[in-house]
Amino acid sequence: KKSLLLYLNDSNFKSKIDYYDEKLKSVFGFSMIKKCLEEEDDIALRRNQHFTHGMLFIYQVSLYFYFIEKTKRVPDIIFGVSCGEMAAAFCSELISFETACYILYNRSCLLSKTISFNGASIATRLNEKQFLEEYLPQFPDLQIIAYISGRSSIIGGKNSEILKFKKQLEDKNIQCMIVNEGACFHTKHISMIKDDILQLEFEHKKPITKVMSNVNLKFFNDTDNKYDKYHLYENLTNPCRLLQTYQEIFKYAEDNNYTNVIINELSPKSFVSGTFIKEDIVPTTSFKYLSNASIHVIPTNNITDMETIHNNINNLIYLSDNL
Template sequence: MITYMFPGQGSQIKGMGENIFSKFPELTQKADSILGYSIEDICLHDRQKELNQTQFTQPALYVVNALSYRHKIQQTGKKPDFVVGHSLGEYNALEASGGISFEDGLKLVQRRGLLMSQAPLGSMAAVLGATGEEVEQLLKKSGFDAIDVANFNSPAQIVISGLRDDILNASQIFQEAGKQYIILNTSGAFHSRYMESSKVQFEKFLQGFSFSKLQIPVISNVTARPYVQSEIAANLAKQITHSIKWTESIRYLLTQGNFEFEEMGVGNVLTKLITYIKAQEKPLEIKKMSDNWTVQEKVDLWNSTHPIGAKVSVIGYKSQLETRTEAIILFGHRAAIYMKGYNGYFALDEVTPA
């Protein structure tokens, strides 16, 4: 099995997409029409030094990621089993899964980038050699309660986010603790409480969009679990102020089988993080469905994670069975699924993926 990964802000580089725009002239022209400028010109030449400005960075990465994914599918003729994206890259994952069109995804990303660029001035820093728990404890112990953890990138790479002076002053406590502290070249305190205004405005903008049924499971940055169809818009808004649970997302995928991971777009930042995660931490143990889950939650989770035709074990049957349908709510109160070769539905509580 294979997971395709889409990088986010920070991966941009002048010249990205050099060999890809000419392969998809129609989509490139659509992007130009939506954005009001030449996306190819910014990516390849960046004459006005705009590529590193958030309102331009995000659309540029989205387009390069999307075209790279299409090129990969053309080459292989096969789609991935899962998709996941880091922050901005999550929009590419949703587009690759069929949840949004290329055009709608670009419109969302354009507005997201603009709103995030208008947020109060802030800063971010990477802490190397510390776990998320250690970072949080150091911040709390030292009185830096106004700093949030933005990214859990790997078990030993954490990014924090806050007001510029706080991020500068926090350097000392981490250096004294023997941790490497790198202030990042960002214009805002992304994925923190300071993006609340951007989140509220983006929620309103999201109301003008609808999302199609996901054809490939997409792992959410917010929950580190497969997207639930009914919660796509809410997750996209929440992601702006919420920590990116990259480590936990990858650990979840590692529990789903023997996966290969391939990075789309530009760079290999996510590929390196996969290596660190595999080397430093065991896969996450996934809890089974709980009795206190609602019937709808059980159905949504199953359908977002397991395709029709999945091999399963069922209580009372020695051999594996194969699903024939998606899970449904039966008789208004029972989460159930139909199996091949059996004239009837099986309760999801009695079904376990093989």
């Protein structure tokens, strides 16, 4: 809800949000903005798959085009994590708006069926090796659902098991935080809706901006890495690979003789930061040409106010003009 501060205080951004909100209203049957303003229970909002899918999409898409309009810069590569991959697909013109609506609605309906699983996920200060060696033997039904960095990951599974796991981490003073309750995103349990997902049919085309899959770490195209129903299932059942995606982007930059890389996250809640990239991801990557000094991260405090967004815009313009 804090993200609405930007919506309420910038007429340009508000007009974009309202445009997409009205379009999605004809698909979902309600206004995302109105529901966000009127619903007092944040937990209920987060568990509502129709709302979270629709609201995240219109916010991220509006923010993307807002930045392009203000900075006059178009990124070389974009990618989205989990639900954000649909926003990235639309912004790159990999899929049409109508197709995005179709996927959003059906994905949210199908994921709503998994709420009965009573799943949960927890962000931890554990890397893959630590989890597999020290905790998986005790919790064989838990699995990594997101590789965040060389020092952190998100673990998913049954809520009852996650709570036991959380207790062990807390007893050892290991940082952790429950980040989702209800569904079983990015786990093997998504197989319960596999047949339904593979009945979906939609079209895609060659994107105008390179967009990388957060699942297989390849650029989407219209031949051998299609954005189709099979990929949609892979997106839901496989872990998010934030760490590996950044590593692949850095490799692409070096292979194409980039001397600098600018990272700009567009999300209502910041997931990356300069410190995070430089301390948690860069050390896991082998560089030939790039260095810590040539990787620039736009300050990514949560984008909820005009000062933050204007600072980000000014920094992006300055860096792209002077590097």
